Amino acid sequence: MNIALIAHDNKKNDLVQFVTAYKSTLEDHTLFATGTTGLRIQEATKLNIHRFQSGPLGGDQQIGAMIAENQMDMIIFFRDPLTAQPHEPDVTALVRLCDVYAIPLATNMGTAEILIHGLERGDLKWRTIIHEKQGKENGE
Numbered sequence: 677m678n679i680a681l682i683a684h685d686n687k688k689n690d691l692v693q694f695v696t697a698y699k700s701t702l703e704d705h706t707l708f709a710t711g712t713t714g715l716r717i718q719e720a721t722k723l724n725i726h727r728f729q730s731g732p733l734g735g736d737q738q739i740g741a742m743i744a745e746n747q748m749d750m751i752i753f754f755r756d757p758l759t760a761q762p763h764e765p766d767v768t769a770l771v772r773l774c775d776v777y778a779i780p781l782a783t784n785m786g787t788a789e790i791l792i793h794g795l796e797r798g799d800l801k802w803r804t805i806i807h808e809k810q811g812k813e814n815g816e
């Protein structure tokens with residue numbers, strides 16, 4: 677599965693802690709992140725992560741583009757609900773695209789726990805079917 681990891685500044689420590697706790701699950705997947713979040717996670721866990729631009733510089737939009745191509749299977753995005761973000765429209769657009777494409781999205785640790793356990797027990801297998809269907813439509 678392709679999984680995106682994103683956290684606003686006040687939530688980065690929480691996400692690093694979360695990814696460290698579930699490293700053995702997450703290392704079986706292809707991980708993506710916005711710039712600073714990805715760096716923090718890489719430094720702490722040594723996981724292999726494809727890093728996009730920092731959020732305010734377009735990282736959320738780059739992840740959104742992958743969603744629009746149906747190439748992102750799950751998003752863990754620890755948002756900071758108490759701090760205004762200069763790129764709030766990008767954040768809103770990312771969340772919206774998750775709804776457009778029915779992509780599982782956790783915006784806090786409580787939901788992220790549930791998504792990870794769902795991932796571990798195969799609840800996201802339907803995404804593989806979507807990818808296979810998409811491949812057939814593209815003649816692959």
Ligand SMILES: O=C(CO)COP(=O)(O)O
Binds near residue numbers: 682685711729732
């Ligand atoms: O701002 C972000 C998400 O909206 C996260 O970006 P960084 O990971 O670069 O801090």
